[in-house]
Amino acid sequence: MEGFYKSIDQTLKEYGRGIAGGLLFSLPMLYTMELWWTGFLAAPLHLLIYLAVGxxxxxxxxxxxxxxSDTSLLACFTEALEELGLGIVVSVIILYITGRIVPEMPYSEIIGKVVVESVTVAIGISIGKAQLSDNNNSDKQEESDEEDSGKLEDLNPNQRKRYLVRSINLALCGSLIVAANVAPTEEVVLIALESAPFKLMLIAITSLAIGAAILYHINFKGSQDDILHRDSITEIIAGTAIMYALALITSAFMLWFFGRFDNLSLPGIIAETVVLGFPAILGASAGRLLIQD
Amino acid sequence: MEKKKKKKKEKKNWLEWTVTLISMVIVSFTIGVLVYQMVVSEENPPDIVISLGKAESKTNHYTIPVTVHNKGDITAKKLSIEFTKGEGSDTEKARLEFDYVPGQSKVKGWISFTGNPDDESIKPHILGYSIP
Known part of the structure; x- marks a missing residue:
């Protein structure tokens, strides 16, 4: 297998796209007060877990x-570190020019703020690198067409497994990037604590309905090629349920990270998770169709 | 799948290697600092120390800069401080509130009085705060 080097110009463009994507997805968070607060409120262990998940x-x-897809795990790991490193640099620059970090601050506050912001910036960067490309890597397109054409039933067990893990990952990234904008705000708590149980039920039903519609009915660009050749109603229900479960898991993780579960009763925890589950399933369904190849 | 394997493999150029190396350093540094904090950090409750600056004369009033230093490790939330100037019937009060005073850090504010304050007679009183 012979190798070749990308030109510097191409590389610079790739980083440019990445940074543009990073800013596009995370600027709302860089401009959100609650996130700056999380920087000094979150315990170091929480920040480490957040980084690890990122x-x-x-x-x-x-x-x-x-x-x-034939790249090794190590290559993926260095790629992830590279994106995270860029994310940290971008976060530092934006937080500095907006006056959110100043040299007099204790370093723990600066590190906290930067870590909280950089994970979403990094995910934005990785989406930007993969998606905002001008030629959108025709090879890769071919490859994914090859893999994803054909019905789910025609795939061999290995492909099925790969396909499932890929879908889960896309849903998690999509829901994280969308829900992260909303998760730290007071509004989630307000809606959760002020809503009557039947309204929370309505939120959950609306989330499921919109998620199902996006995935299986309204034919977003790309949705036919990728996931959804499933016709039977049980598969639609199962697919939507899995997606909603992933959205709820992301929501719960983010709420926990932002300290929204502290000293809260179980019904309160569930209420908040359901409220955040709505933007999260939008991310897991529509967001995911936008961020895949 | 076979066709894909025959495809040429991309190698990293020097720019990508540089970015990767710098990124690794940055990420390891960040993780290192967090681990260090986790190991050494103490969780002392907020310890609020108030210091007053020199009074300045404005058009109709006097302002005094106030520095609030949280010497503890835990953030003080919704900190409220009352300042009293003078005694008896001359008493004048001012109040300052801060949403957050993170541990080991300082915040600044100003209080104002109509009469000329002399530093000695201003008494700060921490009304209270919560822990997030």
Whole structure:
């Protein structure tokens, strides 16, 4: 297998696209007060877990979407670190020019703020690198067509497994990037605590209905090629349920990270998760169709 | 699948290697600092120390800069401080509130009085705060 080097110009353009994507997806967060607060409120252990989850999602994303699929885990890991490093640099610059970090601050506050912001910037960067490309890597397109054409039933068990993991990863990235904009805000708590149970039920039903519609009915660009050749109603129900479950898991993780579960009763925890589950399933369904190849 | 394997493999050029190396350093540094914090960090409750600056004369009033230093490790939330100037019937009060004073950090504010304050007679009183 002979190798070749990308030109510097191409590389610079790729980083440019990445940074543009990173800013596009995460600027709302960089401009959100609650996120700056999380910087000094979150315990170091929480921040480490958040970073680890971020690196894991970035690895999965480069494995299944960004790089070609025969790349090793190590290559994905360096790719993830690279994106995270860029994310940290971009976060530092934006937080500095907006006056959110100043040299007099204790370093723990600066690190906290930067970590909280950089994970979403990094996911944005990785999406930007994969998606905002001008030629959209025709090779890769071919490859994914090859893999994804044909019905789910025609795939061999290995392909099925790969396909499932890829879908789960896309849904997690999509829901994280969309829900992260909303998760830290007070509004989630307000809606959750002020809504009567039947309204929460309506939110959950609306989430499921919109998720199902996006995935199986309204034919977003790309949705036919990729996921959805399933016709039977049980598969639609199962697919939607899986998606909603992933959205709820992302929501719960983010709410926990932002300290929204502290000293809260179980019904309160569920209410908040359902409220955030709505933007999260939008991310898991529509967002995911936008961020895949 | 076979066709794909025959495809030429992309190698990283020097720019990509540089970015990757710098990124690795940055990420390891960040993780290192977090681990260090986790190991050494103490969780002392907020310890609020208030210091007053020199009074300045404005058009109709006097302002005094106030520096609030949280010497503890835990953030003080919704910190409220009352300042009293003078005694008896001359008493004048001012109040300052801060949403957050993170541990080991300082925040600044100003209080104002109509009469000329002399530093000695201003008494700060921390009304209260919560822990997030």
């Amino acid at each position: 690196i894991f999602l970035l690895m999965m994303y480069s494995h299944y979407v960004g790089l070609s």
